[in-house]
Amino acid sequence: MGADVHGPDQEFLALERELAVFLRRARASSGEMARAVHPELEAAAYGLFVRLEEGGPQRATELAAYFGVGKATMSRQLRALEDLGLVAREPDPADGRASLVRLTEEGLARFRRVRDARRAQYVTKLADWDRKEIAELARLLHQLNERADMQEPGAQLRP
Incomplete structure (x- = not known):
C-alpha cells in the first residue's frame, strides 16, 4: 500500500521524489x-576534477575518503587520469614517502572549459528565476549537504 501523500509527511515525500529525479539527472550530467x-x-572522474580544482593537490587516500571509495578504486581512477595526462603526482612536502595528486595544466584547462559551459547552461535554464531564488536554492542545497556530511557512518537506511 502506498504512502499517504496528504498525510503529515507529504513534504518529505515530495522532497524524496524531487531529489530522486535531480540525482538521476545529476548522474547522467x-x-x-x-x-x-x-x-x-x-x-566519477568529473567529481575528482571538481575536488582537485577546489582543494588543490591532495593525497589519494584523502580523495578516497572524501568520495567514500576504497583505495584500490581511487588508484584505478587516478591512474586512468594520469595516463591521459590530466593529473600528475608530486612528492608531498609534509611526508616524502607520500605523493599528492594535482591537476595538470591540460587537465585544469579542459575541466574549466566544461565547467564554464555548464555554468552557462545554468544561466540559460534559470534565466527566468530571480537571483535571490538561485541564492536561496544554493543555500538550501549547501545546508542539506552539510547535514548529510554530519550523518554518522553506518546510520544508513535500515528496514
Whole structure:
C-alpha cells in the first residue's frame, strides 16, 4: 500500500521524489561532463576534477575518503587520469614517502572549459528565476549537504 501523500509527511515525500529525479539527472550530467573533458573518462572522474580544482593537490587516500571509495578504486581512477595526462603526482612536502595528486595544466584547462559551459547552461535554464531564488536554492542545497556530511557512518537506511 502506498504512502499517504496528504498525510503529515507529504513534504518529505515530495522532497524524496524531487531529489530522486535531480540525482538521476545529476548522474547522467556527470557522465556527459566527464566525457566532454575527455571521451575516455567515466562519470566519477568529473567529481575528482571538481575536488582537485577546489582543494588543490591532495593525497589519494584523502580523495578516497572524501568520495567514500576504497583505495584500490581511487588508484584505478587516478591512474586512468594520469595516463591521459590530466593529473600528475608530486612528492608531498609534509611526508616524502607520500605523493599528492594535482591537476595538470591540460587537465585544469579542459575541466574549466566544461565547467564554464555548464555554468552557462545554468544561466540559460534559470534565466527566468530571480537571483535571490538561485541564492536561496544554493543555500538550501549547501545546508542539506552539510547535514548529510554530519550523518554518522553506518546510520544508513535500515528496514
